[in-house]
Amino acid sequence: MKDYSIFDVIGPIMVGPSSSHTAGAVKLGKTAMELAEKNFYKVIFYLHGSFAKTYKGHGTDKALVAGILGFEPSDDRVKYSLEIAKSNNLIIEFCETEFEYAHPNTAKIEFHYLNSSVFYVIGSSIGGGNIVITNINGDDVEFTGQYPTILLKYKDKKGMISQISTILASNEINIASMKVTRSNNLATFVCETDNIITDKAKEEILRINEINIAKFINPVRS
């Protein structure tokens, strides 16, 4: 039987009204923002299912924007995020849409830049404030943001995984789960760990020549 913390039952401390439509939405926005380059000037949120239908009543719009501003689900500024985004000259748009085979509470978060192409993250709020990220810029992935997560893209080549896992082990970072997929000779590597990913470990991973893209996400508190 799964062991629950006392504070899973009395908690989280969060901005209302709904753990899945509000607290989870903040986490979704924040995790997407951590994956994106920071100098975006516009963000478009494509909302699917129950998110599309009830986002105003549950404040999902404010929650998602709070997330991309870097707020936590318990931050009382969540309520004012649309005004805060505006005063930061950030353009925000919402678009009701329908994705095939998606969880009812799904959003595609698209970041726009002046000098580079758009970047997007798709994820769902799956209940109790928990989320799952399912796609990053066209690559299918699956991680929850509950654990420190490493996301890498590199030219597929023998021995890459062993190089990465050696670095993690030498930095006392234990791997909790790992998934590698491939398309056109490019591998997408997603790995969740039990320990916080330190700057030293990040630097060592970034020194591997073949790596094109690397993202490191430490968990969102709730």
Next chain:
Amino acid sequence: MYNKACDVIELCEKENKKISEIGILKEAKMRNLPEEDVINEMKNVLEVMKKSATLGLETPIISQSRITGGNALKINNYLKNNKSLSGNLINRSMAMAVSTSEVNASMGVICAAPTAGASGILPSSILNAKEKLGSSDEDVIFALFTAAVIGELATKNATVSGAEGGCQAECGVAASMAAAAIVEMAGGSPVDSFNAASFALINVMGLICDPVAGLVEYPCFLRNASGVVNAFISADLALAGVQSLIPFDEVLEAMYKVGKSLPDTLRETALGGISITPTAKEIARRFYNGTAK
């Protein structure tokens, strides 16, 4: 350390401890922390609860959807006029439960207990019991651990999700948690606490989840108000010595089975109950036409 209510009772008897102390012990052990840290973490919870339970008493709080609001203030003002039929404790408790519900619906900060939708019941119960009994903040913090143990048993052995088990799983379990907590505050035994928890859940067994327009507002705030009253009367019954014929473990199992046999339409989908009355449909239609675009 425990999976069932009977394990908790056995531990309490063997170690000569209260339910709250067993909860603290388990949490400290599980997370490898000193007990003091775990207790301090609960202090933050109590601060959030104090705020959410009182914010709506003096100023009207209107929900995000603007469909409901201002009712905690109305109940509190009514109480001030000394016209209340059911008395101070009950009215004050309802006002404070509704206050947290309103804070939640207006995107304010609350502590889920066990969920956001039922978050009004526990804070109001413990704070009003504190007032009545003259308890210290420390007693209240311990009582929150008692409540959490009950909620943990419900999470492990049944459900606390309205989508899975209806409102009985949210407001029913919240009242159960609160009833056990206030029994401990009043000096009752662990067995008394579980009796109270059983009564509270039995009282609302079968309660459906039927939110108007699919929002966590109506009838949610009413069920938070009745939930805190349910907690107090269940606690009183147990403290009077009334025994639960059915043990809490079996009551939980029964609640879970009832929840599973409820049709989808009565489990948070807004496709049944109050949510499909002509008036509710009209409110939903106006809301989605007016603001969802």
